[in-house]
Structure formats: structure tokens, C-alpha cells
Amino acid sequence: MKLKVYADRMSQPSRAVIIFCKVNGLDFEEIEVRLAKREQYSPEFKEINPMAKVPAIIDGRLKLFESHAILIYLACAFPGVADHWYPNDLSKRARIHSVLDWHHSNLRFGAAKFVLNKKLAPALGLPLNPEAAAEAEKILSSSLSKIESFWLKGSGRFLVGSNQPSIADISLVCEIMELELLDEEDRTRLLGPHKKVQEWIESTRRATRPHFDEVHKVLFKVKENLQKRQLLGTGASSGTATSHKTSLHSKI
Amino acid sequence: MKLKVYADRMSQPSRAVIIFCKVNGLDFEEIEVRLAKREQYSPEFKEINPMAKVPAIIDGRLKLFESHAILIYLACAFPGVADHWYPNDLSKRARIHSVLDWHHSNLRFGAAKFVLNKKLAPALGLPLNPEAAAEAEKILSSSLSKIESFWLKGSGRFLVGSNQPSIADISLVCEIMELELLDEEDRTRLLGPHKKVQEWIESTRRATRPHFDEVHKVLFKVKENLQKRQLLGTGASSGTATSHKTSLHSKI
Structure with missing residues (x-):
């Protein structure tokens, strides 16, 4: 089966x-x-x-x-x-478990709560919650700093100093991609200071293309709809279906 | 080394x-x-x-x-x-990973937040937060129900239907032991409805004794101090160092 x-x-x-x-x-x-x-x-x-x-x-x-x-x-x-996705080597595997466990209460928790309370809630029929968003932003910012300074330290382009991606890279990068739903200003404030994080997202995208872009298409469609919703009344709308890939390249 | x-x-x-x-x-x-x-x-x-x-x-x-x-x-x-702590069998191992991952955002999150905001905060120089405690209680109660109805379903005495304990049993039971710090009323309300959970805690304790009791001694010492603190002014104090084991037996 x-x-x-x-x-x-x-x-x-x-x-x-x-x-x-x-x-x-x-x-x-x-x-x-x-x-x-x-x-x-x-x-x-x-x-x-x-x-x-x-x-x-x-x-x-x-x-x-x-x-x-x-x-x-x-x-x-x-x-x-291939072994690099989840290495047999005990120490390498342990570090991947460590970053995946860390992810739960840090990046995951902060990003999901921030995106919901800062942007996504009205589309789900819920009110925005600035207090919850502010609390989540602290966790999210701290998590991005830790990725930049600790999980991406060393010469490797991927997490825990690896030269090839693991399941942890896919998991954490997919989480950060949620930030694409935010307004440009918020995303720039959050991701702007973290050059290594930006390079790592791009490295993970390249290592998994064309599937990465294809699977994220729906996210960019929703982003476009959110933008249209926001601009409704001004007569303006931004982006087209074919502009998604361009956004993906230029904005992260 | x-x-x-x-x-x-x-x-x-x-x-x-x-x-x-x-x-x-x-x-x-x-x-x-x-x-x-x-x-x-x-x-x-x-x-x-x-x-x-x-x-x-x-x-x-x-x-x-x-x-x-x-x-x-x-x-x-x-x-x-021994293999049962982290089985080589791929399906058994996968289910242990599943319960450990679930633990992060459910039992762990609910229990830690509830105990802090309902009881422990003043001992750490923080104010109690009834609103946060109420929010955490929902997650904690739901988590205990899920352990009772899903993770402990089947004939085995341990998580995911096993007859012998795994690393997940130790991890989750140690989390639930934090509830010992609560007032009797709160602990009874939370754990009382969950007979399987109570039996499983006892099974895990038995499978890991005498170390389980020895390592938890400090928790019961803190519990005693919290009770003394609460009763201060009435002249009453409860428990002695030698009564910890009795508490462990009778209260969960």
C-alpha cells in the first residue's frame, strides 16, 4: 500500500x-x-x-x-x-534532535502566534490581538537571533554546522516562510538583521527546488489575497499568480 | 572522560x-x-x-x-x-517520537504554566496570574484526557501500548509529578478523573525505583516548604522529611 x-x-x-x-x-x-x-x-x-x-x-x-x-x-x-537528511552518526543525529526539540517552544511557538495575532486572524474570523502579537514577537525575535548566532554558527550553510540539509532545515525554514504573510515592514524588521538566516533560507530553497517553490505556491496565493483585502477600497491590488516566484527570490 | x-x-x-x-x-x-x-x-x-x-x-x-x-x-x-527504552523497531520508535513531540506543546506547556501561575510564582518572587493559570489549565486538562484516552489506550501499562517503559514514560511522568506542588484540591480536580494516568504514573515509578523516589525527594521538600509557607501564622506545618515516600504513594 x-x-x-x-x-x-x-x-x-x-x-x-x-x-x-x-x-x-x-x-x-x-x-x-x-x-x-x-x-x-x-x-x-x-x-x-x-x-x-x-x-x-x-x-x-x-x-x-x-x-x-x-x-x-x-x-x-x-x-x-541520503544520510545527510537524518545522519546515522550519533552525534550529528543528536544535534538534529536538539534543534528540532528546541524548535517546538521557540521558533514554532513564536512564529505561529505572531503571524496569527498580527495578520492572519481576521481572515479566520478572529480579532487581531496586539498584546499576544507583542509577546510572540519577543519569542520570535529571540529565536531568530539564536538561529543566527548559534544554530548557524560554523562554516556550514545549514543548521548545526552541516554542509548539506537535514530534516531540521526543512522543518525550520518552512516555519519561517510563514512570515511571508506579514506586511513587508514587519518582515523586514524581523528578518532584516539576520543575514545568515536569510542565506540559509535561500540555501534550503535551492537544495530542495523545484519542490520548495511549488509547495509554497499556496502560501503566496494567500499572501496576495491578504494584500488585496488590505488594499480594498483604494482600487489597488498587488502581485499576480506569476509574480510569486519573484517575491520568493527578492523578499527573503 | x-x-x-x-x-x-x-x-x-x-x-x-x-x-x-x-x-x-x-x-x-x-x-x-x-x-x-x-x-x-x-x-x-x-x-x-x-x-x-x-x-x-x-x-x-x-x-x-x-x-x-x-x-x-x-x-x-x-x-x-535495554531496547524497550528506545526500541529499534521503526514503528515503535516512531510512536515514541510522536508522543515526545506532542508533549512539547501540550502536557509540558500546560503543566509548567499552570504550576507556575497557580502556585509557584510567589516562591520565585513573581505574582500569581489567575488568568494565565486558567488558560494553562485548559491545555493541561485536555492533555491529561488525551493521555488517558489515546496514549494509554490498549492493554499495555505504558505509553503507546507498551508493556515496558520507554524514555517517553519517564519524560511525561516527570512532568506530571510537578503537579505535586499544587494544593490537594487542584491536584485532585486535575488527576482525579484519570484512573489510567494514575496507574501509569505508579507503574513508571515502580519500574524505575528506587531512583524515581530518590530523585523526586527535592520536589517533596519544596512542596513541604510551600505548605509551611501557606500555613504560616496558624502555627501548623505539615509533613516531615520521612513522610515524603508516603505522600508519593498515597497522593497519586
Whole structure:
């Protein structure tokens, strides 16, 4: 039975798993679980993941959720996945676990909360929450500084000093890509000071293309819609479907 | 060079790592980093973990932090650690990763925030925050329900249906032990409805004794001090050093 990946490309961990599968040529079926339509709460999906979150996978008899656990499983279960994605070397592997664990309470927590409360909430029928956004910005800024000064220190272009990308690079970069939804001013304030972070995003994108751009298309579509929404009433609108790739190149 | 474990037994992930080392007879040196004295911010410790958190380890040339990453590393790097702690079987291992990842944003997040804002803050010179406590209680209650109904479903006494404990059992149970610091009423309200959770805590304690009780002694000492503080003025005080084990048996 073919590997099934349940995902919504608007979810950053879903994108990480899909990009990993595509880059490594895994034979898989992508099944869309539309979060905007609350499909994650359907009885059918909760049989797969009772936590009602994407991504989740079914491989044979195994049902699995939590994107880091999925990425590790796929890297181990599918022969042909190059070692650099999840190295056999114990010390290298340990450092990848360390950055993935750190990610949960730092970059992930800060970025998701900031984007929601600063920009995305009205599109989901929720009010913006400046207080929550300010609190999240502290965590997000501190996380980006730590990536710049610690996780990207050394000569390697990728996390934990590696010359080749690992599952951690895909996971964390997909998270940071959420910042594309913000207004230019906010994104520049957050990412501007972090040159290594910007180079690392570009390195990860290059190492996983064309899949990285293709899987992120939906994010840029939503960004465009958010911008149109904001400009509504002025008669102006920005961007076109074909400008997405240009944005991706020029803005990060 | 002997494995060095930098820890404070008042930190739940520190306790998990120390218990794991002791239960598996690892040759290690425990080095106390006193959080109450802010020793985690010393330049010496930040050389080991720039995130200024415990636990952290040094093994040979490897410096490592994040307790889940440490537990996985130790289980793999030390021959003689029984397979059940971190199974070689890919599906079993994947499910352990899944519960450990889930832990970060659920049980861990809810329990730590609840205990701090409901009880511990004044002892740290901070004000109690009923609003934050109420918010955290929702996450904590939901997490305990999910452990009861999903992670402990099946016939096994341990997480993900296992008959023997894994690193995930130690990690999550050490987190729940923080609830010992709460008033009896709060702990009963939270844990009372969850019989399987209570049995699982006891199973994990039995599977790791006498180290579980010994490593948790400091927590019960702090609990006693908190109770004394609360009763100050009435002339009453509760518990003695020798009653800790009794509490551990009877209250969870």
C-alpha cells in the first residue's frame, strides 16, 4: 500500500513533510485535509489523528502524526534517502534532535502566534490581538537571533554546522516562510538583521527546488489575497499568480 | 572522560535524564546547576548550553541539550540500555517520537504554566496570574484526557501500548509529578478523573525505583516548604522529611 500523506499546504509542518517526500522521490499520495473547512475534525480524519492536526501519515499498519516524528520515520523507513537528511552518526543525529526539540517552544511557538495575532486572524474570523502579537514577537525575535548566532554558527550553510540539509532545515525554514504573510515592514524588521538566516533560507530553497517553490505556491496565493483585502477600497491590488516566484527570490 | 550531566532536580526534564541514567546504570557525574541561584546564566554554563537551560550533557566532544534529544542519545550511545527504552523497531520508535513531540506543546506547556501561575510564582518572587493559570489549565486538562484516552489506550501499562517503559514514560511522568506542588484540591480536580494516568504514573515509578523516589525527594521538600509557607501564622506545618515516600504513594 502506497504511503499516504494527509496535509494542508497552508500548514507549515505539512509543507515540510511534502517537500521532504518530493525531494527524496518517495512514492506517496497527498491527501488534502482542508483546515479552512475544518476537515481535520471529521470522524474519518480523527481515526488517523485523534489530535485533529495535520500532517499525518499512514504507511502500512502505521498511523503517525507530529511532523518531526514523521520526517524521522520517513528518513529511516525509505531506503535511498541520503544520510545527510537524518545522519546515522550519533552525534550529528543528536544535534538534529536538539534543534528540532528546541524548535517546538521557540521558533514554532513564536512564529505561529505572531503571524496569527498580527495578520492572519481576521481572515479566520478572529480579532487581531496586539498584546499576544507583542509577546510572540519577543519569542520570535529571540529565536531568530539564536538561529543566527548559534544554530548557524560554523562554516556550514545549514543548521548545526552541516554542509548539506537535514530534516531540521526543512522543518525550520518552512516555519519561517510563514512570515511571508506579514506586511513587508514587519518582515523586514524581523528578518532584516539576520543575514545568515536569510542565506540559509535561500540555501534550503535551492537544495530542495523545484519542490520548495511549488509547495509554497499556496502560501503566496494567500499572501496576495491578504494584500488585496488590505488594499480594498483604494482600487489597488498587488502581485499576480506569476509574480510569486519573484517575491520568493527578492523578499527573503 | 565520564559522561557529565548538568541538572537541577527541581527541573522536571533534569529529573527524567537523571532517573534514566541511574536506572540504566550509566557511569555519569551529576553536576548541579542551581536555577534558583541563576547559575544557568553563568558564562561557564552558557558555554555548554547557550540557551541557559538544564539539563545538558557533555559526552566526549559532544555538548548536548534538550532532554528528549539527550534521552535518545543516551539510549543509543550506551550499550546495555535495554531496547524497550528506545526500541529499534521503526514503528515503535516512531510512536515514541510522536508522543515526545506532542508533549512539547501540550502536557509540558500546560503543566509548567499552570504550576507556575497557580502556585509557584510567589516562591520565585513573581505574582500569581489567575488568568494565565486558567488558560494553562485548559491545555493541561485536555492533555491529561488525551493521555488517558489515546496514549494509554490498549492493554499495555505504558505509553503507546507498551508493556515496558520507554524514555517517553519517564519524560511525561516527570512532568506530571510537578503537579505535586499544587494544593490537594487542584491536584485532585486535575488527576482525579484519570484512573489510567494514575496507574501509569505508579507503574513508571515502580519500574524505575528506587531512583524515581530518590530523585523526586527535592520536589517533596519544596512542596513541604510551600505548605509551611501557606500555613504560616496558624502555627501548623505539615509533613516531615520521612513522610515524603508516603505522600508519593498515597497522593497519586
